[in-house]
Amino acid sequence: MSLLSVKDLHVSVAGNRILNGLELELEAGQVHALMGPNGSGKSTLALLLAGHPAYKVEKGSVSYQGRDLLDMAADERAREGVFLSFQYPVEIPGVSTGYFLKAAVNAGRRHRGEDELDAMDFLDIAREQLKLVGMDEAFLHRSLNEGFSGGEKKRCEIFQMAMLEPRLAILDETDSGLDVDALKAVGSGVNALRTPERGMLIITHYQRLLDYIVPDRTHVIMGGRIVRSGDAELAREVEQRGYGWLEEAAAASAA
C-alpha cells in the first residue's frame, strides 16, 4: 500500500481548473521531487493535500495510509501526520512561535494517545531541533514568522517539521531564497526525517537542494498533470534543458 496515492485528480480554484488528471504514488520511505514551470499547479497540489478549503476537487481520489484523505478536515490531516512547509509562510502577529508549536505538538500527541509535553520537555526537544536548523532559541519568543527574513521563515518551517515528526511531508519550495548554510540546514533537517515509515514530496525549481537530498523519484508537472517521471537524473536534465522539450513530448503523446 502506498503512503499517498493520487488518482486522476482534477482540481479547480475560483472557478479555474488547475489540476487535470494528476496521478502520483508515493511509497513510505521514499522521497520524491516535483518540478514544473511557474503556475503549473505544484502549490495547488500541495495545498489541496493539506486540506485548504479554497481548492475544490472536481474528480479523482486521494488516499493516505489507506484512508480517504479528502474526507478529513485540514487539522485532522495534520494530526494524522500530513505536514506542509508553505511556499509563503503566514506571519501571525501576537502568537508566539514557542507557545503555538507546543500546542501543535501536543495536539498531535493527544491524537495519538500520548502524554502531552510539559514546558520543560518541550523546551529540551525544541533546543535540539533549533540547533539542527541553525536557529536561535530567541525565535521561540517571537511572534510566528512576523518580521522573519525569507530564509528564517523557511528554516522555521523545517524546525516545525522536525518538531511535529510528520508521516508525509510536503515541502513547497523550501529551498527558494536560502543561503548555502540554510540550504545545508534544510537538507540535514529533511535527511534526519528520512526513515522507512515516512514519505516526502519536495517541490523545487533547482537541483541544488537535491544535491543534499537525493530523491528516489522525480516528477515533472505541466498544465496540472505529471508529464514525465524518472529518477534523480531527471531533475538534472530539467535544470539543464528547461521544460520546452517536455512540453513538446507531452503534446506529442497527447496527440
Next chain:
Amino acid sequence: MQLWRDGRGGSEPAWLEKLQRTSMADLRVDGFPGVHDEDWKYTASVATRALDEHDWQPARMLAAGEAAGKAAAEAAADFAAGFARAAHERGADLAFFVDGRLSAELSSSSVGGGAGGGAQVIGLAAALADSPANGEHAALLERHLGGVADHQSAITQLNTGLFGDGALVLVPDGCACERAVELVFFSTGNEVVAHPRVLVVAGAGSSLDLTERYVGVEAESENGGRSRAVTNPVTELLLERDARMTHLRLQDESKEVVHLGRIEARVQQGAEYNSQVLVTGGRLVRIEIRVRLEGRGARTVLRGLSLVNGRRFADFHTLVDHVEPGGSSNQLYRSVLAGNGRSVFTGRVVVHEGASGSNAGQRNDALLLSDGAHASSRPQLEIYNDDVSCTHGATTGQLDERSLFYLRQRGLSVDEASSLLARAFATEALQGVLKGELLDELEKLVAGRLAAGSTGVNSYEVSS
C-alpha cells in the same frame, strides 16, 4: 422618575448639598438621554430601563444577618480576602467597597490613615463627614470634587447627584509611590444601584499606579431578564504638573449588571496619564473617558478592550481635548465579539486652536467571531490648528483565513486556532500602559475568557 439620594447621615457642608442638588436639577431638566440622542442611541433604552426597574434607588448598607444580604456578604468577604491577599503580595493599598460602600474591615489598615510616605486613601463619606474637623480635606474636596468632571454628561450628573461614598486619593507632590492604590468595587447583584465617586489629586511630579476593579459574583438564579444591579461610577483625576499616573479600570461584574461609568482626567503641563480599560463582564457597559490635555506637553496613552459575548453590549466613548501646545494622545480600543454581542466605539479628538504641535492617534478595531455579532465605530476628529499630526483608523473584520489555515495545518482544531488568533488580537489592546504582574494577570484573564471550548463563555465558540 423618582430619585433617591444616598444620604451619608450627619451634617453636610453646604457646597456639597448645592452640588448634588444642582446636579439632580440638571438631570431633571435635561432628562436622561433617550434613543434619539446620537451619543446614546445604542445604550439609552437598556440603561433607563435598568434604572427604572430599581426606582433609581441607591445602595443600602448590607445589614448583617439580613437573609438576602448574608450570602452576598459572605461572597464579598471571600472575594475581598482573595483580593486583599493579592494586593498585599503586590504591596498595594486596598480599599474595598460593597455595593458602593467602603468596608473598613475588608480594606487595608492604611485606608483612612496617614499617608505613610505614599498616597493617602480615604473613604469619601468619611472625608466628607469629617470635614469640619479636617480642614485640609474639606478645602480640597470643595475645590476639586466635581471640578474635573464634565457636568454635561448624564452619567456624571447621575453620579454627582446621588453618590454616597467612594474614595479620595491624595498623592503628595514629588511622591514616587511604590505602593499601588487598588480600589475594588464589589457588586452583590442584590438589586442595588451604586454611584461610587473617586477623586484623585496627584501632586506635582508624583507618580502613582491606580487600579479600579468592578467585580461581582454571578447570580445563581435567573432573574427574568432584569438587571440585578446598576453601577454608576465616576472617577475624577487631576494630574498636576509633571505627574504620572497609570490607571486600570477593570469591569468584570456579573453578566446581569448594567454599568454606566465615566473617567475624567485633567492633565497639566508635562504630566502623563495612561489608562487601560478592560471590560469582561456586565450586561450593558458604557464607559466614557474624557482626557483634557490642558498643559503644555501633556501626554496620554489610552487602551481599551471589551470581550462581548451572548447578548451583552459594550460601549466605549472617548473624548480627548488637546488644549495646549505639544500634547500627545494615543488611543487603541478593541473589541472581540461573539454570539449576539454588540460593541460601539465613539472616539472624539478635539485639537483646540492653541494646541500647535499636537500629536493625536486613534485606532479602533473589532473582531467578529460570529454572524450575530455587530460592531460600530464612530471616530470624530475636530482640528482647529494646522500644525498638528493626527491619524485615525477603524477596522471590523473576522479571523484571517490564511492564519487560521496555517495553524490548522499544524494540527490545531478550528476552535483552538480561533482562540489563539482572538487572543493575539485582544492582547494587543493591553499593551502600552500596564507592565509586569498586572499585565500578566490581565493577559491570563483574557486568555481564559477566550479559551477554546471554555465553558464559562461558551458563546465564544466559533463556527467553522
